[in-house]
Amino acid sequence: MPEPQHHRPPNPVPASAMGRALHALTAVIPALGEGSHELNLTADRPDGTGIITELNVTVAPGSVHVDRSAEEYMRFFTVLTFALEQSTVRDATLIAATSADRPRTCGWEVREGWLHPIDPADLRSAVTAHLTADEAASLVICSAPVLRRPR
Structure with a gap:
C-alpha cells in the first residue's frame, strides 16, 4: 500500500530563511549591548504595500527580556523571515533605537538575504x-555592527 502523500504549500518558506532570521536576532541583540532597544522592521512588498512591526528588547547582564506578547514576537520573526527569504519582500530595513541619556540609533538593510549596515x-x-x-x-546615529552571516 502506498504511503499517504503530505500536502505541501505551493511556495513554502525555506528553512534556511527561518534559520537566518533566528541567527539575525541572536546576532543583533547582543551586538546592541545592554539597555532597552526598540527594533523597528519595515518590509515593502512587490505590490507596493508595506508591513511595519516592532519588538522591544531589554538586555541586562545574563538576560534578555522581550517586552511583547508571543504573538507580537512571532509577527516580527515572520516578517524578518520573509524579508530575508526575499521572494515576497522587495525592500526591508531594521532600525534599532536604544534608550539612554542620549538616545542612539543604528540600522541594517536586507540585501542578498542578510542584514547589512546602513x-x-x-x-x-x-x-x-x-x-x-x-x-x-539629541539623536546619535551610530554605525550598525556588521553581523556575521551564517553559512
Missing part, C-alpha cells in the same frame, strides 16, 4: 525627517 548619513536623513529639530539634535 550608512549612518543615509540613516540620519531618513530618521530625522520625522523628528522635530530638538529631537533630531
Whole structure:
C-alpha cells in the first residue's frame, strides 16, 4: 500500500530563511549591548504595500527580556523571515533605537538575504525627517555592527 502523500504549500518558506532570521536576532541583540532597544522592521512588498512591526528588547547582564506578547514576537520573526527569504519582500530595513541619556540609533538593510549596515548619513536623513529639530539634535546615529552571516 502506498504511503499517504503530505500536502505541501505551493511556495513554502525555506528553512534556511527561518534559520537566518533566528541567527539575525541572536546576532543583533547582543551586538546592541545592554539597555532597552526598540527594533523597528519595515518590509515593502512587490505590490507596493508595506508591513511595519516592532519588538522591544531589554538586555541586562545574563538576560534578555522581550517586552511583547508571543504573538507580537512571532509577527516580527515572520516578517524578518520573509524579508530575508526575499521572494515576497522587495525592500526591508531594521532600525534599532536604544534608550539612554542620549538616545542612539543604528540600522541594517536586507540585501542578498542578510542584514547589512546602513550608512549612518543615509540613516540620519531618513530618521530625522520625522523628528522635530530638538529631537533630531539629541539623536546619535551610530554605525550598525556588521553581523556575521551564517553559512
